[in-house]
Amino acid sequence: MPKFVYTLLMYLVALLLPLKLLWRGLKQPEYRQHVGERYGFYSQTAKAPLIWVHCVSVGETRATQPLIQALLKEYPQHQLLMTHGTPTGRETGLQLWQQEIASGRVLQAYLPVDTPGAAKRFLNHFNPVLGLLMETELWFHLIDQAKRRQIPVAILSARLSEKSARGYAKLGDLTRNGLQQLALVVAQTEADAQRLQALGASNVIVCGNLKFDVTPPADSAEKGAALRQLLGKDRTVCMAASTREGEEALILDAVQNSDILLLLVPRHPQRFAEVESLLKARALNYVLRTELAQPLNEDVQVVLGNSMGEMYAYYAASDFAVMGGSLQPLGGQNLIEAATMGVPTILGPNMFNFAQVTREAVAAKAAVQMADISELATQIDTLTRNAEKRKAMSEAAKEFALKHRGTTQRLMAAIEGLLRK
Incomplete structure (x- = not known):
């Protein structure tokens, strides 16, 4: 897929997004909240060097728990930004990090639709020192804009099924260039690593599945x-x-x-x-x-x-x-x-x-x-x-x-x- 076709598709997604949010909002009113963030407009601002972690929904948000704990402990001089794609993911993050969010140590927002303009607004507003995308979230304009700003972006705990790999392969150079712009790809298994390398990822290591490190609540x-x-x-x-x-x-x-x-x-x-x-x-x-x-x-x-x-x-x-x-x-x-x-x-x-x-x-x-x-x-x-x-x-x-x-x-x-x- 040529990049301009992907861009046109993203603009179409942006155009139709209000209808989707309205429809989903009939059953889940939270979809009608923070709509501006879906287009890269934010009210909260960072007051310290920012590490950005994207976890789209509930599963990824829960899986990041041990990583967020470690980041908060190891980098006390940094703020953390957690971005999500769904209200349930955002609510899960709030449940896990309520005190840290209340104190401002952790910020929450929706990741915008992947148009060039929204990606620029997101990165200009928050200016993270590092971006960490959980599992396999490839947003090509966002990755490209981060690369232009010399903001390293990595995919962590990446998993890629054979079916998903076939889908990304159909995008051709779009996938290959996007993966090559990443500073690091951390795969869950050797099989995941091999599939990502076959698609064009060059800096790939294997670290295992982060979900094993999630500690159940004490009670x-x-x-x-x-x-x-x-x-x-x-x-x-x-x-x-x-x-x-x-x-x-x-x-x-x-x-x-x-x-x-x-x-x-x-x-x-x-x-x-x-x-x-x-x-x-x-x-x-x-x-x-x-x-x-x-x-x-x-x-x-x-x-x-x-x-x-x-x-x-x-x-x-x-x-x-x-x-x-x-x-x-x-x-x-x-x-x-x-x-x-x-x-x-x-x-x-x-x-x-x-x-x-x-x-x-x-x-x-x-x-x-x-x-x-x-x-x-x-x-x-x-x-x-x-x-x-x-x-x-x-x-x-x-x-x-x-x-x-x-x-x-x-x-x-x-x-x-x-x-x-």
Whole structure:
């Protein structure tokens, strides 16, 4: 794709963006806030050298937690700017860094649409000394404008599936030039590194997956135990974690003849009402997490996890989990959180966004992966009936998560090198 075609597409995106924000804002009013930032107009200003970290949504924001902690500690003379692409990502950042944001040590903003003008306004306004893009966010005008200003930009914890690599390859020189303008690319795995190098990245190193270094909130186990008291200690609790469109129905079909309690946690909060409508349509006896104040009656079949910020507590209250995003061809969701909490996990056949960690988790016997979705009911039944297997998988999951820690230290060493330059 020639760069001028990409530029025209970005201007079209900018032109249609208000309609998208208005539409999304019907279900999630936060989309109608801070609209000016989407075009590179900001009110808050930096008062110290600024390190900019971009984490588009909830998953990336949570994954940056150990890195942000390390940056705040190692560079006390700097401010940090966290940019996001979604309101839920921004809200997650606020929950994690409320005190630092209140004190001004951490700033938050939306990253603007990638037009030349918006990219210039963003960089002129904040003038960061370093830009860190989490996972694989390639914004070609922003990278180009940063290069012109001699602002080093790196991609950290980069992952690139074969499918995504094929998509970027179709952009030809646009992708190649963008990757070559980066000061550093830090890949999660050797396979990710090889795919990025094949696309044109030249300065690539491998540091592992930052998500392994995320520490659950200190009260996660306590909150999980309190939640489990409400769910019932004598019931087997299966958590459907971060489910996405079309997956809830598949899971409900798989457990319809089971006596387990299903803790159903949709990935996106704007779908809570949709999933509740599905439960009503199936005439299931369910309770909303936000209304759960007394121990459940035994006839309750489903608890709908419609709260925010409780994922670790949900895992701590569960006997095992089914991973959302993997039952449909959506690439899967983060299984590391489950492993960290020692929760045995059933993975669907579509974990291509987490291919390496999936292979390693299965090899470590921390998780099982289905070859086909038709196995779901059998896998759920096996773990429901076999407490010893759940216990063995739980121990394996904890050991697996602990073994892969240490990425933050390697990233900080790479960041130090960039700042020295």
